[in-house]
Each structure stands twice: as structure tokens, then as C-alpha cells.
Amino acid sequence: MPEVKEAFLLSRLEAAASRYDELNLLLTDPSILAKQDQVQQINKERRQLMEAAELCVKYRDIMSQVSEVTEILDGHGLDAEMKRMADEELKELQGRRTQLDREAAILLKPKDPNDEKNVFVEIRAGTGGLEAALFAGEILRMYARYTEKLGWKGEIVETNQSDLGGIKEATFVIEQKGAFSRFKFERGVHRVQRVPVTEASGRLHTSTVTVAVLPEAADVDVQIDQKDLRVDTFCSSGPGGQGVNTTYSAVRLTHIPTGLVVSCQDERSQIKNKATAMRVLRSRLVEIERVKQDGDIAQNRRSQVGAGERSEKVRTYNFPQNRVTDHRIGLSLHSLDRVIQGDLDELFDALAAADMPE
Numbered sequence: 001m002p003e004v005k006e007a008f009l010l011s012r013l014e015a016a017a018s019r020y021d022e023l024n025l026l027l028t029d030p031s032i033l034a035k036q037d038q039v040q041q042i043n044k045e046r047r048q049l050m051e052a053a054e055l056c057v058k059y060r061d062i063m064s065q066v067s068e069v070t071e072i073l074d075g076h077g078l079d080a081e082m083k084r085m086a087d088e089e090l091k092e093l094q095g096r097r098t099q100l101d102r103e104a105a106i107l108l109k110p111k112d113p114n115d116e117k118n119v120f121v122e123i124r125a126g127t128g129g130l131e132a133a134l135f136a137g138e139i140l141r142m143y144a145r146y147t148e149k150l151g152w153k154g155e156i157v158e159t160n161q162s163d164l165g166g167i168k169e170a171t172f173v174i175e176q177k178g179a180f181s182r183f184k185f186e187r188g189v190h191r192v193q194r195v196p197v198t199e200a201s202g203r204l205h206t207s208t209v210t211v212a213v214l215p216e217a218a219d220v221d222v223q224i225d226q227k228d229l230r231v232d233t234f235c236s237s238g239p240g241g242q243g244v245n246t247t248y249s250a251v252r253l254t255h256i257p258t259g260l261v262v263s264c265q266d267e268r269s270q271i272k273n274k275a276t277a278m279r280v281l282r283s284r285l286v287e288i289e290r291v292k293q294d295g296d297i298a299q300n301r302r303s304q305v306g307a308g309e310r311s312e313k314v315r316t317y318n319f320p321q322n323r324v325t326d327h328r329i330g331l332s333l334h335s336l337d338r339v340i341q342g343d344l345d346e347l348f349d350a351l352a353a354a355d356m357p358e
Helices: 002-026 036-074 080-108 129-149 179-186 270-294 297-305 345-354
Strands: 119-125 153-161 167-175 188-194 205-215 229-234 250-255 260-264 315-318 323-326 331-333
Touching (some): 002 080, 119 270, 167 270, 205 270
Antiparallel strands (some): 188 205, 323 331
16 A cells, blocks of 8 residues: 555654754754753754655655646646656656655664664584684684774674684674674574585585674663672683783673673783673673563574574575575675675675665
8 A cells, every 4th residue: 555655654754854843943042052951962853853854855845746747647638748748757756756765764764772882793603513613713704804894993802712723602892883783684593515624525514603793781771780790810811721921811700690701811901801891791681681571581592593503594605606695685695705705795785675664
């Protein structure tokens, strides 16, 4: 029912435009202008509504033009040439209105309150032993390269390394407004198909890596009682137990009520490591609370990363065919060599587009 959808979108745009006009009027009131805190609040809301108000003007104009051309076509006395021209004009206007419908639907879509936040990306080796750990390391580097290409600040917070340069698990933080909105579709099981470096017979193996994506929690999102924390310090260490430094700069936080454990050893300062570990802990606690509100914690966690089995996947990376396939949207790209180097825009754009309202 296009007419119903059109009326609904227009009513939403009209409401936004009306509120925008009210705010503009308030900014002419001397009593308001004398209160800077109110002025800032009004300007913030005004900026949020500006695009909808401008779109409303375009929408009204198109609707008016469609109405005029339709009225001409419904009249009598049109010769064949005039009717042809009016039909073409109406077709063009309807095309422009359809485009405005899409823009309005995207603009009016409820915003995810976490979209503007920093993000923690947790990567864990799943099924596949050493090969899964090696691929987990490649996934971590893929995200790090993409973050670097965007000019965003990314940092490895926590790693648990395996043999041959792989990782059993790692936490990567991206500090950039809007980072969560870009990375949130990465959650799930990532499957790799290739001949492992450890395979002597040249057989193709399938392994998995799980990815969880958490928005960073603000201080106001969760309060952590210091009495509920156990803080342990230890010497940072590298692969194979090789000493990184001889000071007790690494920090392990244990949240006693939940049993959550977070370690951080990437900074040489114990204070910095503790602060970073607290950021991770806070975000994990908020995620647990969110999951509780949704219902079953275990089931929700499984819905995000599953059990790491080969059959549970959101994306497959097939190295022999140089192909990456995102199973949620049925997209296959024969550019795995570029994707693994951090060329993720095409994938990320397609996933974001698929999430938009029709």
C-alpha cells in the first residue's frame, strides 16, 4: 500500500519540520538567548532535525508537482503530444518521489543508541586447532589494517597467543565516534577454507573464528563496586613465556559477582593497563545486563558467536578460490586477497545497506 507508507513518511517529516520551526522561533526569544545551556540544548536538537526539515520541503514540492501533473492528465482536451509529455513528466516525478521515500525511510529509522560509541572487538579461535588460531590472528590484523586505513585509533587490549604466530583470543578496541555502527555486523562465526601451513598432504581444511562486538560502556552505564573487584598484577610476557619486561605492569581484574576476568598487559604502565582493563570489564558487564533483559544469556551469546562450529557461519573465506562470501546477504566477492588486507568497505557497505528499511 504505497499511499499508506507515503502518508506515514510525510506525517513523520511534517512533525520533524514543525518542531524544527519551533526551535528556530525559540532562538529569537531574548529570555532563551540569555541562558547558554538552553541555547546549546536547542541547537543540538535543531541540528538533529535539520536534515528531516529540508527533506520535508523537497517532499512537499514533489507531492505538489505530482498532483498538478495528475490533474492535467485527468482533464480533457489533451492532444497526443501533450499527453505524452505529461506522462513522461509524471514518470520522472514518481521516480524522484520513490528516491525521497527511501531517503525518508533511512532518515526516520530508529537510531541504535550504541552506533556512535567506541567498540571492542573480541576474536577467538574456534574449531580447527592451530589453523583456527592462525586465522584468528589474520582476522585481528585485517580489522587493524581497516581501522588504520580509515585513520581511526585502534589498539590491541588483550591477547593470548598460540604457536606459529596465531592467537587463541584477542580484544581490539577502536576509539572513534561511529565505530560500533561500522563493525556491529561482524559478530558471528567466520569460517576459513584453505590448505593449512601445518598440512603436509595438501588437503583443504575448514576452521572457524568467532567474533563478538561490544559497544564501549560509559561510566553511567554501569557502576562497579571496588569491593567486587580482585586486582592481580604480574609481569608481562610474550609468546613462549619470553619476558617483555621485569616490572609488574600487567593487570588482571576479576569481577567476583559474575566471575568475569579481564587482563591487560600491552602498556608498560600498570595504571594504564588497569584503566584499559576497566573499560573492557565495564563493556562486558553492560552486555551481560543487556542480554539478561532480552532473556536467556547463554542463548543470546550463542546467537552472536555460536559454539564456533563449522556449520555456524556468517561469512566464509575461501582461499583457493580467492572468494569471500557473506551468507546473511548472499554476497560473494572474488577479492579475498584485498579483503584480508583490510579492504572491507564493500562488505561493510553492503551489510549496512541490507539493514536499511525497504
